[in-house]
Every structure is written in C-alpha cells, then in structure tokens.
Amino acid sequence: MPEPKFRVAICGGGIGGLCLAVALSKDPSIEVSVYEAAQRFSEIGAGVMIWEKTWRILEIMGLTERFSKIAHAPPDGSIEVGFDHRRSDQPEEGFRFSLAEMPYGCIRFHRADFLDVFINNLPAGIAHFNKRLSFYGRSLSDSAIALHFTDDTTATCDLLVGCDGIKSTVRGQMYTEQAERIRAEGGDWQSLLDCIEPAWSGKTTYRGLIPAEKLSSGHRALRAPMKYCGKGKHVVSYSISQGSIVNVVTFASELEKEGTPYEGPWVTECSQQELLDCFTNWEPDVEELLKCIDKPTRWGIHHLKPLPFYVTDAVALLGDAAHAMTPHLGAGAGQAIEDAFILSFLLTHPDTDRGTLNTALRAYEHARLQKATRVLKGSWNAAIMCEFNSPEYGDDYSRLGDAIRRQWDWVWESTPESDADEAIQWLARALKI
Numbered sequence: 001m002p003e004p005k006f007r008v009a010i011c012g013g014g015i016g017g018l019c020l021a022v023a024l025s026k027d028p029s030i031e032v033s034v035y036e037a038a039q040r041f042s043e044i045g046a047g048v049m050i051w052e053k054t055w056r057i058l059e060i061m062g063l064t065e066r067f068s069k070i071a072h073a074p075p076d077g078s079i080e081v082g083f084d085h086r087r088s089d090q091p092e093e094g095f096r097f098s099l100a101e102m103p104y105g106c107i108r109f110h111r112a113d114f115l116d117v118f119i120n121n122l123p124a125g126i127a128h129f130n131k132r133l134s135f136y137g138r139s140l141s142d143s144a145i146a147l148h149f150t151d152d153t154t155a156t157c158d159l160l161v162g163c164d165g166i167k168s169t170v171r172g173q174m175y176t177e178q179a180e181r182i183r184a185e186g187g188d189w190q191s192l193l194d195c196i197e198p199a200w201s202g203k204t205t206y207r208g209l210i211p212a213e214k215l216s217s218g219h220r221a222l223r224a225p226m227k228y229c230g231k232g233k234h235v236v237s238y239s240i241s242q243g244s245i246v247n248v249v250t251f252a253s254e255l256e257k258e259g260t261p262y263e264g265p266w267v268t269e270c271s272q273q274e275l276l277d278c279f280t281n282w283e284p285d286v287e288e289l290l291k292c293i294d295k296p297t298r299w300g301i302h303h304l305k306p307l308p309f310y311v312t313d314a315v316a317l318l319g320d321a322a323h324a325m326t327p328h329l330g331a332g333a334g335q336a337i338e339d340a341f342i343l344s345f346l347l348t349h350p351d352t353d354r355g356t357l358n359t360a361l362r363a364y365e366h367a368r369l370q371k372a373t374r375v376l377k378g379s380w381n382a383a384i385m386c387e388f389n390s391p392e393y394g395d396d397y398s399r400l401g402d403a404i405r406r407q408w409d410w411v412w413e414s415t416p417e418s419d420a421d422e423a424i425q426w427l428a429r430a431l432k433i
C-alpha cells in the first residue's frame with residue numbers, strides 16, 4: 001500500500017461523521033478512521049426531515065436509490081407541501097394561515113433507517129467503537145495529532161474532525177486553547193469560553209411515534225407535514241416509513257428562560273398526561289394526535305451560540321459540534337451533511353496534501369460558517385414567528401406565512417455544486433498567495 005496523502009480521524013459517528021466518512025472513503029489516497037464513543041452507531045429520536053439541497057448532495061454521493069426506498073415516499077422533485085401551518089390553540093376547529101409548497105416538499109425518514117444507509121456504505125474496518133475521545137495532543141517532532149481515549153488507548157492522525165455532537169469534546173479543547181492564547185495576548189478570551197457550553201433554549205419538547213392506522217382516516221397528519229401553531233407553542237407532525245408511522249414533535253417555549261440552567265436530564269420518558277396538560281384546549285386534530293402517544297419522551301432543547309471559527313491547526317468542527325441549532329427548520333442534520341460534502345470536496349481535491357491541509361480547512365470554514373450561522377439564527381426566528389411572538393408580524397396572518405417561508409430561502413439560493421465550486425476557487429486563490 002502506498003503512503004496515504006494524509007490520515008483523517010473522524011471523532012463521532014452520527015449523521016455528520018458518517019456522511020464525511022462515506023464521502024472521504026471514495027478517495028483511496030486518504031486514510032479514514034471513525035472513532036465512536038458508543039458500542040455501536042445509533043440515533044436517538046424518531047423522524048428526520050431534509051430539503052431539496054440535502055437531497056441533491058445525497059444524489060451527488062450516489063446514495064439516493066437507497067434513500068428513496070426508506071423515505072415517506074420516493075422523492076421525484078414535484079411540488080409538494082413543505083409545511084401546512086394552522087392556528088390551533090383553541091378547542092374548536094382551527095384554520096390554515098400558510099401553506100408552504102416547494103419542489104420535493106420535505107423529505108422524511110425514520111432516523112435509524114437514515115443512519116443505516118451511511119453505515120451500509122462505510123468500508124469495512126474503518127469504524128472503532130467504545131472510543132470516547134478524552135483529549136488530543138500535538139507532536140513536537142512532526143505535525144501529527146495524538147488522540148487519547150478514555151480507555152487509555154491512543155491513535156494518531158494528520159487531521160482531526162470533531163463530529164462529536166452538541167457537547168463536543170473537540171470544541172471544548174479547541175476553544176479553551178484559543179481562549180488561553182487570546183488571554184495571553186490581552187484579548188477578549190471570555191467570549192470564546194462562552195462558546196463551549198450549549199445553552200438551554202427555554203424550549204421543552206415532547207416526542208412520540210404513532211402507527212398511522214391509529215389515527216382517524218381523515219386526519220391531516222396523514223396527508224401532509226403539519227405545523228399546528230399557538231401562542232408560545234407548536235406541534236409538528238409528519239409521516240415517515242412509507243407513510244406507516246406518524247412522527248410527532250411538540251414545542252413549548254419559555255423565552256425568558258433562554259440561557260438559564262436546564263434542570264434534569266436532557267432526554268427522559270414522561271407521562272402522557274404531562275403532554276396532554278401542555279396542550280389542553282387545542283383543536284381536535286391536535287388532541288387526537290397527542291392522545292395516541294402512550295409513552296412520550298421529554299427533551300430540553302439546547303443550542304450553541306454562533307461560533308466565530310470552526311478550524312484551528314489540523315482540527316475542524318463539523319455538524320452539531322460546530323452549529324447545534326434549535327430544530328425549527330428541520331435543518332441540523334442537513335447542515336451537517338452540507339459540511340461533510342464541502343469538507344470532503346476540499347480534502348479530496350488534488351491541490352490538498354499535508355502541506356496545504358490547513359489552507360483547505362480555512363476554505364471549508366469560509367464556505368460553511370456564515371451559511372450555517374444563518375440557518376442557526378433562522379431556526380430560532382422560525383419558531384418565534386410560528387408561535388406568534390414576532391414583534392414585527394405578531395398574528396398578522398397575511399404577512400406571517402411569507403415571512404416564515406423566507407427562513408428556508410437558503411435551500412434554493414445556491415446549489416451544492418456552486419458552493420463546492422466557490423470553496424475550490426477560494427482554495428485556489430489562497431494557495432497562489
């Protein structure tokens with residue numbers, strides 16, 4: 001075997017890490033290893049939705065045949081409902097105030113099935129389990145990075161990509177080290193430390209899955225992705241698994257509590273009564289939906305501040321490690337896939353080798369940071385609007401629908417190909433200087 005052009009260690013095997021591993025593994029000159037803390041790859045939660053731009057990436061990666069089979073229905077590009085928004089916080093029948101339609105609509109999956117497609121496309125032997133990264137160190141003699149795991153084993157790589165989720169160990173070390181450096185220079189180090197810990201968004205979510213046959217045949221949740229909206233709360237439902245299951249996610253926002261400590265575990269089981277109590281006197285559709293969830297789980301939704309950088313010397317952040325966001329645009333996993341697509345495009349480019357690796361990382365950051373930050377902020381704003389808390393739109397239904405829809409404009413403003421092209425041009429310019 002010839003010497004690889006470089007060795008990439010992917011820390012964390014969620015959607016972001018596995019997408020990157022699959023994309024990089026197509027280049028035989030790059031050695032890829034995935035280090036996952038758990039005993040096996042797995043997803044918690046139930047449904048996941050993606051939009052046209054993410055679908056295009058999966059198409060470029062040659063994965064859509066498989067994804068089509070596990071979607072709610074095979075996506076064909078026709079105009080479909082993204083979300084049907086209703087006013088629902090009253091006991092009598094509610095009303096639609098906005099119908100967002102778009103090519104492909106929202107493409108929906110069972111999370112476990114979604115992750116399986118990436119798992120099944122991983123080459124044998126690159127995944128290592130029970131490997132929780134504890135910290136990383138730099139070699140004095142060469143540019144290699146030493147990875148130290150909690151089981152006292154080590155590994156080395158030339159590039160470490162932190163795909164280790166919202167509580168990222170890699171982000172913690174990266175930002176602590178940069179803060180120490182800035183402190184020594186007399187700069188604003190505290191703002192970097194503030195980027196490390198995720199903050200509670202003030203939102204509590206209940207989640208559950210319902211066999212479709214449990215719902216009455218005319219129920220709207222069987223027909224289209226629904227957002228049942230009320231003051232300070234909303235309920236999302238959409239079908240997955242070829243329409244056989246309805247995924248339900250509810251949100252209750254206490255905006256004044258944003259950034260305060262969250263008491264208790266982030267995810268836990270709770271009673272159906274607790275869920276019903278949260279949505280008393282909502283319209284009949286919502287009542288029926290929630291009564292079908294026997295064992296809901298309660299989630300404290302956390303998010304990150306927008307980060308000022310994603311990369312330092314031979315270390316990069318990707319997915320939730322870089323931009324964990326509230327889920328109101330159904331976009332966190334899609335953004336992780338966009339990160340993986342752009343980073344893999346840059347790393348597999350002929351101009352990228354050990355000598356130019358850090359320039360490629362800066363091109364990645366340039367291509368992704370602003371775009372992902374915009375989606376992170378848009379996610380927050382989308383919930384403010386659909387929970388009728390927007391100072392600008394309130395419950396002005398005539399303007400609200402359009403304003404909510406604009407939060408998804410990033411899906412169509414550029415294509416994966418044009419984003420990749422821009423990143424490569426940036427790399428080429430940087431390498432000439």
Ligand SMILES: Cc1cc2nc3c(=O)[nH]c(=O)nc-3n(C[C@H](O)[C@H](O)[C@H](O)COP(=O)(O)OP(=O)(O)OC[C@H]3O[C@@H](n4cnc5c(N)ncnc54)[C@H](O)[C@@H]3O)c2cc1C
Nearest residue numbers: 012014015016037049133164165319320330331332333334
């Ligand atoms: C209620 C809710 C609904 C959502 N709905 C959607 C949706 O519809 N569409 C969408 O696009 N997004 C959605 N999201 C967001 C999406 O789930 C996340 O953005 C996405 O799963 C992040 O993937 P990731 O790979 O970056 O991180 P994760 O999925 O968190 O994966 C991180 C991996 O790293 C491992 N790990 C952690 N620490 C270490 C360590 N120290 N060493 C080694 N391994 C480690 C973990 O075990 C895990 O496997 C939703 C989120 C929530 C909370």
